[in-house]
Amino acid sequence: MVRQQLPQWLEKYALKLSQMNAFGGNTANHVLINEYASGQGIMPHEDGPLFYPTVATINTGSHTLLDFYTKNSQTVEGDADPNPQRIPVFSILLEPRSLVISQRDAYESYLHGIREVKSDVITDRIANLYLCDSHVIGEELERSTRFSFTIRFVPKVVKNLLFLK
Ligand SMILES: O=C(O)CCC(=O)C(=O)O
Numbered sequence: 171m172v173r174q175q176l177p178q179w180l181e182k183y184a185l186k187l188s189q190m191n192a193f194g195g196n197t198a199n200h201v202l203i204n205e206y207a208s209g210q211g212i213m214p215h216e217d218g219p220l221f222y223p224t225v226a227t228i229n230t231g232s233h234t235l236l237d238f239y240t241k242n243s244q245t246v247e248g249d250a251d252p253n254p255q256r257i258p259v260f261s262i263l264l265e266p267r268s269l270v271i272s273q274r275d276a277y278e279s280y281l282h283g284i285r286e287v288k289s290d291v292i293t294d295r296i297a298n299l300y301l302c303d304s305h306v307i308g309e310e311l312e313r314s315t316r317f318s319f320t321i322r323f324v325p326k327v328v329k330n331l332l333f334l335k
């Protein structure tokens with residue numbers, strides 16, 4: 171990875187999170203911006219060893235549901251798809267204008283993903299429901315466009331790129 175200056179408006183948030191000690195005394199140096207149209211998501215995955223085991227995500231635009239899966243999670247019974255749908259152990263409702271910090275077990279022991287659906291149903295598997303705006307079980311929330319700002323500390327970066335002819 172090659173070092174580049176973060177734009178000032180974004181650096182402000184990276185510094186703020188670092189000052190909150192989100193990255194174990196390190197200063198965040200990596201931001202990934204994702205745009206999801208309604209119906210778009212991201213397959214269950216782990217973020218891997220390149221990053222310090224903490225990820226801070228600022229959520230803007232639509233809500234979404236971030237699902238956590240065990241690495242050998244069960245799949246939906248009878249699903250013949252070669253890439254069958256996994257069953258999440260729990261989910262986190264990511265509200266607009268919210269911050270979520272994943273670390274330790276959430277980072278290392280589970281896969282995380284966002285299903286490719288246009289709406290989400292509120293269930294008792296949403297671990298942070300008690301912290302969210304009031305919702306009732308069974309309620310359906312329509313997704314719209316969402317932007318996420320995933321802020322991390324990457325221990326190994328290359329200071330300059332060397333071009334060889
Ligand atoms: O957009 C998000 O909230 C999740 C993104 C993610 O998991 C990733 O980029 O590794």
Ligand SMILES: [Fe+2]
Pocket residue numbers: 215216217282
């Ligand atoms: Fe991820």
